[in-house]
Amino acid sequence: MSLTLDEARARAAMLSEVSYDLALDVRSPDAFRSRVAVRFHTDGGDTFLELYRAESLEVTLDGSAVAPAYDGRRIPLDGLTPGPHEVVVDARLQYVTDGEGLHTFIDPVDGERYVGGYLGLDITQRLFACFDQLDLKAPITLSVTADPAWTVLSNGLPVVADGGRFVFATTPPIPCDLFVVVAGPYHSVRWQHRGLHMGWHARRSLAAELERDAAELRRVTEVCFDHYAQIFSEPFPFDSYDQVFVPELNWGAMECPGCVTFNESLLPRARVTDDDRRRRAMVIAHEMSHMWFADLVSPVWWEDAWLNESFADYMGFEVAETVAGYAGTRVSFEAAFKPGAYLADRRRSTHPVAPAAEDVPDVDTGTTIFDAISYGKGNAVVRQLVTWLGEADFLAGVNAHLSGHRFANATLEDLLSALDAASPRDVREWAEVWLRQSGHDTIRVLRSGDVPVLTRDGVRPHRFTVTAYSSSLEPVGSRLVDLADQPLELPEWAGLAVVPNSHGETFARIELDPFSYETVSRALADLPDPLVRAVLWATVLDRVPPASHLELLARQLPRESSPTLVTAALDRTLNVLVRRVLPSSDIPAALELIASACALEGEPDEQRAVALARGLARTTSDTALLRRWLDADATDQGLALDPELRWAVVHRLAELGGLEAPQIEAERLRDGTATGDLGAVTALAARPTATAKSAAWAAMTEDPDVSVRRFQALASGLWSLSQRELVTPYVAAYVAVAPSLARRGSAFAAAVGRAFPALPLTAEELELVREALHADVPVVLRRHWEDELDDRTV
Incomplete structure (x- = not known):
């Protein structure tokens, strides 16, 4: 029953001027009431509304009760006459616990109840009857009946909050999958910036964590807002901007217009590492950019999901690094995100960054587009586009695109037209090889005598930084180069090791010549620039056989100074090499070697100590060490166990047979949170x-x-x-x-x-x-x- 491309096109062709007037009643913990008046114009004929598994369904069409042949997913609207119509659908619906619909959650800390409409592809119909497709954008008016003591948030500015009735201003036209409502006893931090109402919100039991980080969250929000106000000619499109940490969100965040939802993992308990702060700043910048890319201008169909996600992912990392002040954000992308995109691009499921509409025949297929191609590869491709075009021409084209399609829908062709008009370069030819074709090129370093020569296996033009190093790994020089069909000789760096794409501007696998490989792999951790090290860690681990992979990790990880790179190398080793490649008989020895590489003795850097301790907790077989850590609530070196690290220790100790059910239950009670409940579930299963x-x-x-x-x-x-x-x-x-x-x-x-x-x-x-x-x-x-x-x- 997934909506097909043909159905969406037919429905969009016959409908216009769609709007929703929605009333929700969430007072009962057993089910909720959804009543919506759907108004639209039609050319006449047959169509349908979507509504998932409604109970006690009542439908009126233009004021008269009707009994459509409802099948649990669709409400047929047959024989409509040309002109305006109003369909009112009143139904009782069930809450969900899987994050797809009106999600319900009971906080184990204080017993408080929270509900949240977490929507997305084919999900809005689980909350109210609608035309559940991207290109029927519509204004939505919402009223909610709830506990009078609750906070209720949605896409629009609240205009009434009286006696348990909450009413919100009508939104501009938005895709219905980006509608949101959250309700519960939230703790809030509110303010105004440049005349716009803003707020951060979290569960009452997370009030201390929200207050701890409130100043940083506000600063990042305002810095990102001011930056986008400067680079985008279209003003911020909505009347308020709330950001909410919601329980049990299925993804990192959701770009709902004017009210962004965030996974609670972005509000850590106890210790907040620098990597946590970088990732959170990146997500804040990513989601705010969606107010323009996705919300103001939306795709017509899901093949252009990249127009949302690739642009937002690029903006998230770029703005966090260069504007919000979180140096090292690009390092995390190169080390932790881009390698997964290269892997995804070698699978049979790979697809062009911008596939054809017909390659996404229904919404179920559309759900698979939100992957490492649309995010990681798409991010890298947009960065290459900016590098290739120049930022001024890129932004000129983007702004023409946004202004030309504000509060409407647009396609790749629309964007290419705007970029073409803003740049003297042939953007369409670039798009044909970068966006319309799957796979990636390989950039190789060869030698003509002692002279390094760069060549390309593939079809794409590349612009990237190449850096040269002496035999002692001192950087000799860097420059931006263009590489296409013709080899590029670098005579000024004869006899030196060279690293192409050293700053990560393009998306291509790197194949070093033996001399460069030997030079950089001999002392990888000693290279001074962490961004170059990130590129090389990913490059080297992508190429070496398992035994060499483990040998390199054992030799270089203890000397790697970046906690980000320590974590990325450990994750890559455990999740790819150990889990998928090594035979089972080799795994115990591999885990012991990894544990040895995570030795903590004398580690003065707390951030790095945390990364190593987490790696050690995942791999050691030393039950006595793990018990000491639990008893002291700290490592042997005095590093306090934050909840994430403590549950990692509990998991591993249970896995090794060192904890029984009563001890795990004691840990659950000690923690007392939803995270602790899940940690105990994992530990019990691991025995x-x-x-x-x-x-x-x-x-x-x-x-x-x-x-x-x-x-x-x-x-x-x-x-x-x-x-x-x-x-x-x-x-x-x-x-x-x-x-x-x-x-x-x-x-x-x-x-x-x-x-x-x-x-x-x-x-x-x-x-x-x-x-x-x-x-x-x-x-x-x-x-x-x-x-x-x-x-x-x-």
Whole structure:
């Protein structure tokens, strides 16, 4: 029943002037009431509204009660006459616990209830009856009946808050999938900036954390706002700007116009590291840029999701680094995000950054576009576009595009027309190879005698920085170069090691010549520029065989000064090499080697100590060390265990057989939060007993209402690398039951896909997955499985 491209085009062609007047009643904890008046003009004929699993449904058309043949997903509107119409749909709907619809959450700290409309592709219909597609943008008027003591937030500025009735100003035309409503006893920090009402909000039990970070959150918000006000000719499009940390959001954040929702992981408990601050600033900048890219100007269909995400991801990292003051944000992109984009671009599921509309035939397929291609690769491609065009021409084209399509929809062709008019370069030719074709080029370093020569395998023009180093790794020089069909000789750097794309301006794999590789890999951690090290860590780990990978990690990680690069190298090693590549028999030795590389002795840098301690907690087999840490609530060197680190220790100790259920329950009670509840779930599932594994599997598969978060926590404990014999029976069981579990919805399907056995699989086990893919597997799960198969052979 996923909306198809053909259906969306037909409906958009016959409808215009759509608007919604929505009333929600969320007072009952059992279900909520949704009443919406949908007004529109039509040329006449048949169409439909979407509404998911409504109960007690009442429908009136132009004032008369009707009884449409409702099938649980669509309300037919047949035989409409040309002209204006009003359909009123009154229904009782269920809350959800999977983040797709009106999500309900009970805070274990204080028992308070929160609800939130977390919407997106094919989800708005779970909240109210609508024409659930991008190109029928509409103004939305909202009223909410709720507990009078609650805070209620939505896209518009509140105009009434009296006795439990909350009314909001009508929005400008927005895509209905970007509508939002959140309600509960939120703690708020409010102010005005340049005449605009702004606020940050978090659950009452997180008030201390919000107050701790309020000054920083306000500063980043204002700096980003002022920057966008300067570079974009269109003013901020909405009448307020709230930012809300909401419980159990399925993604990092959501760009709802005037009211952005954020995952609560961005408001850490206890310790806030520099990496936490960089990531949060990046997400704030990313989501705010969406007010222009996605909200003011929206795609027509999901093939142009990159027009939202690639631009916002580029803006997020760029603005956090260069405007908000978070040096090292680009380092995190090169080290932690870009490698995943290269991997994604080698899978069978890769796609052009800008695919054709016909390549996204329905919304289910559209959900798979929000991937490392649209984010990581798209970000890198936009950065290359800016480098290639120059920032002035880029912004001139972008501003013409935004002004020409304000509060409307636009396509890639619209953007290319604007950029072409602003630049003397052939933007369409550039777009054809960079945006319309999948895959990536390889930039190679060759030698003509002692002279380095850059060549390109591929079809794309590249502009990037190349840096030269002496044999002692002293930087000799850097310059920006263009590379296309013709080799580029660098005679001024004869006899030197060279690193192309050293500042990450382009998207291409790097193949160093033997001399340059030997020079930089010998003392990678000693290179002075962390951005160059980020590029090289990713490049080297992408190329070396497993034994060399582990040897390099053991040799260089103890000397790597950047906590960001320490974490990225550990994640890459554990999540890719250990989980997918090494045979099971080699895993214990690999974990011991990684643990040795994370030694903390004498580490004076707290940020780096945290990164190493987290790595050690994930890999050590020293139960005595882990028990000492728990008893002292600190490492042997005195580093306090923040909640994330403490639960990592509990998980690993339980996995090693060092904690039983009563001790894990004591840890849960000690923590007392929703995060602690999930940490305990993971630790219980990780215990090395058949009973623990059986209980975890039953909890994952037999409870029809298991939440996304609980399902993920159970899977994290179930698949223990060091318990291969115990978990072997659940590999085939997972393959058998996953397709039926995935039919709950796209968010749960993604969770089922991410629950793929997190350990090396035998050829026979992989064949089970391949055989299952011949049957009816939901689109989202199919994508995850195919990617897992590819990642184990790439």
